[in-house]
Amino acid sequence: xxxxxEPGGFAGRLGVRVxxxxxxxxxxxxxxxxxxxxxxxxxxxxxxxxxxDTAMGTAVRSxxxxxxxxxxxxxxxxxxxxxxxxxxxxxxRVRTRGEHLTVCEADIEQDGRSLVHAVATFALLxx
Numbered sequence: 449x450x451x452x453x454e455p456g457g458f459a460g461r462l463g464v465r466v467x468x469x470x471x472x473x474x475x476x477x478x479x480x481x482x483x484x485x486x487x488x489x490x491x492x493x494x495x496x497x498x499x500x501d502t503a504m505g506t507a508v509r510s511x512x513x514x515x516x517x518x519x520x521x522x523x524x525x526x527x528x529x530x531x532x533x534x535x536x537x538x539x540x541r542v543r544t545r546g547e548h549l550t551v552c553e554a555d556i557e558q559d560g561r562s563l564v565h566a567v568a569t570f571a572l573l574x575x
Contacts, residue, residue: 455502455506458498459498459499459502462478462484462495462498463478463479464476464477464478464498464499464502465477465478466506469506469507469510470510471510471511472507472508472510472511472541472542472545473507473510473539473540473541473542474503474504474506474507474510474538474539474540474541475503475537475538475539475540476499476502476503476506476537476538476539476540477535477536477537477538478499478535478536478538479534479535479536480495480531480532480533480534480535480536481533482533484533485533488530489532490530490531490532491530491531491532491533491536491563493525493527496525496527496531496556496563496564497523497525497566499536499538499554499556499564500523500525500538500540500554500555500556500564500566500568501520501523501566501568502538503538503539503540503554504520504540504552504553504554504566504568504570505518505520505570506540507540507541507542507552507554508542508550508552508570508572511542511545511550512545512550512572515574516572516573516574517572517573517574518550518570518571518572518573519570519571519572519573520568520569520570521549521569521570521571522568522569523566523567523568524566524567524568525564525566526564526565526566527563527564528562528563528564528565529561529562529563530563531556531558531563532558534558534559535558536556536557536558536563537556537557537558538554538555538556539554539555539557540552540553540554540555541553541554543567547572548571548572549569549570549571549572550569550570550572551567551568551569551570552567552568552569552570553565553566553567553568554566554568
């Protein structure tokens with residue numbers, strides 16, 4: 449996928465943009481605004497968790513069969529530093545793919561600095 453697209457559902461309504469997807473990787477963009485901040489004035493942790501989960505799910509879907517539906521079964525988010533309003537870049541990649549489980553990791557950067565590192569396990573549900 450080379451064209452920018454918006455994912456459906458919650459992530460799409462949040463303003464997430466899918467910028468590039470290749471076999472097992474995904475690159476998403478997001479413009480954080482004042483609406484995405486917590487009371488401390490930094491990007492809300494739930495927004496950041498949504499971004500990595502969406503990116504990893506997109507990466508997993510790009511590496512699975514059409515009949516496989518990835519479902520997040522475990523998500524670990526490590527917050528490295530606070531985010532501020534502005535552009536966030538999210539990169540996700542499949543690390544290990546098994547028959548029923550796939551492990552993925554993702555990073556969020558802003559202004560060239562790491563904000564978040566995440567690891568998730570996805571169960572592959574078969575139609």
